[in-house]
Amino acid sequence: MSKSKAKHDIDPLTRLAIKHGTDKWGPHFYTPLYHELFSRLRHRPIRLLEIGVGGYELATVGGASLTMWAEYFPHGQITGIDIAEKRLTLPPRVRLFRGSQVDPTFLKTVCDERGPFDIIIDDGSHVPQHVVASFEALFPAVVDGGSYLIEDIQTAFWPSFGGSVFDGGATMKLAQTIIECLNHAEIAVADRARRFPAFAKQIKSLRAFHNLLVVEKGDNSEPSNFGYDLNNPHASRAEQSINQELRSAPTAEGLANLAGLYLRAGQPEKAREVCDKALSQWPANGELLIAAHGAATWQNDVLAGIHYLERLCQIEPDNAALQATLAKARTRLKQ
């Protein structure tokens, strides 16, 4: 490979990581991924907060990643916090605050002065309890659509940091809580009394990489497919788009799915209407007949249910389960 080709294989953020000497590339493998995640924000006036300036107790050492970020985001406002005193000459858009990542009063001051943030990176102590405390204190200061990154989560498994090799301790528990928050609507189906953290409805996604978690903030109010609610904006957007598409290009399968949506939402009349209309065009479509049977059953219309079942039996005459359901329905009618 030629020298120039090798140069072009490095993304711009990784090149800056090499230039400024942060361990985000080399010891770790974060910067190509960060470039993938953040290149779209590169020329925007973003606000970034990083826990951990670097250099530990040495006041005149550190700032590598902050300098990298300042160069990568030419219009960005960069904030670094560190528990240790820092005397560094950094680019003018970078500001440092001294304090601990587990001190909520300190963190509030930083957020009030510099937030809200598009990106927060935890590259501080990597002590699992600290990781959790910082996430709880700082996630509210992430903008909608922003990201919270937790680096070096390998310490979750290391007892020397307070982690657990058996279950990943507090960091993995946080990851589990975030996944539960993502599924709050599903958990509520089985446990209405379940309480969630305040951020439950603001978790858009959780992505896990080697040594890294990326939490994206955003709306998480999609309903469960069980107990579907058409008043929910996500559900109503889905219903509208399905209707719109099928109006111009109807398919039996699509209409059966739409009828199923109305059934999930507790609207059997609408489901039936969709099915009956579609069945006039596709009289022998199994999916439509199943949906129509479901709607008729919901409406307690036994006769219509039998009618749809008979038509299904004509399509699958050898289906014993279908025959049994039909026999049961006929018996019910006689009672």
Ligand SMILES: C[S@@+](CC[C@H](N)C(=O)[O-])C[C@H]1O[C@@H](n2cnc3c(N)ncnc32)[C@H](O)[C@@H]1O
């Ligand atoms: C790995 S270094 C940060 C490196 C830097 N982000 C970079 O990539 O160039 C970790 C830093 O976190 C700081 N730190 C450790 N515990 C902390 C705490 N409780 N609160 C804030 N900073 C802490 C340390 O002083 C150290 O400078």
